Amino acid sequence: MDMFEKCYQFSRANEVIAAGLLPYFRTIEENHGPVVKMEGKDVVMAGSNDYLGLTQHPEVIEAAIQAIRAFGSSCSGSRFLNGTSILHTQLEEELADFLGVEACLAFTTGFLTNQGVIATLVERGEHLLSDAENHASIVAGGWIVRARGGNVHRYATNNMSALENTLKKIPKDAPKLIVTDGVFSMSGRIVDLPALVRLAKAYGARVMIDEAHAAGVLGEGGRGTPSHFGLKNTDVDLTMGTFSKSFASLGGFIAGERRVVDYIKFNSQAFRFSASMAPGSVGAARASLRIIRREPERIERLRKISLEMRQGLKSQGFKLIESITPILPVIIGDDMLTFRFWKRLMDEGVFANAVIAPGVPSGMQLIRLSLIATYKQEHLDKILEAFRKVGKEFGLIG
Ligand SMILES: Cc1ncc(COP(=O)(O)O)c(C=O)c1O
The missing domain is CATH 3.90.1150.10 (Aspartate Aminotransferase, domain 1)
Known part of the structure; x- marks a missing residue:
């Protein structure tokens, strides 16, 4: 055929x-x-x-124009090679400071961030635990994990007993990553993060939270789901987000402990082999972050x-x-x-x-x-x- x-x-x-x-x-x-x-x-x-309605904000539009004037319409290459401008590193530092974590890495899109981070971290024989309502980009990361011999466990959405039952079945010393949306994009529900973090600690799992719909929306000054529950971003291991929503731009980020972010930087295929965020997008995201902090x-x-x-x-x-x-x-x-x-x-x-x-x-x-x-x-x-x-x-x- x-x-x-x-x-x-x-x-x-x-x-x-x-x-x-x-x-x-x-x-x-x-x-x-x-x-x-x-x-x-x-x-x-x-x-x-x-x-936040920032796509039409004069300061955001002007910042995008200025970034294009200074660095051109495209970076024409990957972050790994010629695609890292001072705008990218400034954006990463400012975002890490906003979230109160050591380091941040900007990917070309939110989708690539989830797919890339998950595929980089969860190796053969290791375990990914993923909420059933997670975004398609997390699911796509799981497909790569599975294809490479890792284990993917899907648990009923926001159901902490289902998550615990899954954790119980995995050998105690096996590396485990729990990935969840902070705000689920279709239902708008907020994950029960305090319970999830308690379970992760009890069973020795790492936590990655997707803050696409929570950053700039929930918590103190828009710091997201951890802040909404009185937690810190250091209480989860990795914070993922997109620039395509409250940040009025295009791109994604992963933030957390410097050594882990550096590992992803050197090892993620999705990061190394994609052209970097365009200058206009970086300019717009930086201006949006400034406005989120100020207003x-x-x-x-x-x-x-x-x-x-x-x-x-x-x-x-x-x-x-x-x-x-x-x-x-x-x-x-x-x-x-x-x-x-x-x-x-x-x-x-x-x-x-x-x-x-x-x-x-x-x-x-x-x-x-x-x-x-x-x-x-x-x-x-x-x-x-x-x-x-x-x-x-x-x-x-x-
Ligand atoms: C929860 C969630 N994660 C990740 C993404 C992907 O982000 P982007 O569209 O910026 O690539 C989206 C976007 O729809 C999303 O809703």
Whole structure:
């Protein structure tokens, strides 16, 4: 059979596309912060990870321009060779200082960071323990581990007895790495970090936490999940994060003990054989970090509107997965219904994300809102009104 036969036979999305209901790959024609132009119409963006609204901040834009002026549009090579600029090392030092850890290493994307760090650390015969709701990039790291003869254990999400049962089955002296999202990207739930850290200590496992949706969002000054629970980033062994969300840029990082970060720097294929973060991205990430440190009120506003919007949707009668993060998953419960609901929200001027299996278990299909700190009251009102109207139309609320 021809290698491309599967491509020619691929028809999964055709029916939904034909009905004009495909919620994915929609084109943004203009971006004005919380409002974007799509298909010729202004819509409130409620499906972006720009949690603090910094992608439109003049200081961030100017920093990206200045970085490009000084270092060009690309580093044209890997960090290992010609791709380390003084901007990269400054970003790493500033981030390590923010997180209160010894060292930090910036990768080209968040995906590569997870895949690369996990594949570098967990060797043949060693053990990776991974939450079932972890991001695809952690799963991809696990595939490499498995292919190289390591062991991958998936435990039920945020279920500490499932994690303990898994730990019990692994020989005591075998090297173990527990990897978990701090905030789970689909459900918006926060990991039970204090319990996870206690288990890790009791069973001699190392912990790596993915702070993609927690850095700049949770904890004191946006320091993330450990801080949310009154812990320090040194209470987990490794902190991973992305620059593509609160940091209004593109790239990823791993932070922790210097000797471990240095080991990853010299040994990770994903790090050594990818072109480094582009100068503009580094400039934008540094400026965002500066603003996060200087203006904690942005994080406060995000927290406040997250609680208000959650409360607003619940009082309209919608079912949400409980949490306190700016990720608001509204359960719809069926693929086509979710697509149709999504389309009607678009008609009403709101862009949100439709999430179906395998992103969530069947029956839990949902519309996921991700909120932005820079919304004005009119944007929040518009989102609530659109949900009220469409929810009634679909008989999901009374
Ligand atoms: C939890 C989590 N980890 C890692 C990533 C990958 O980051 P990036 O998109 O910046 O490569 C994402 C992005 O969607 C994420 O949600």
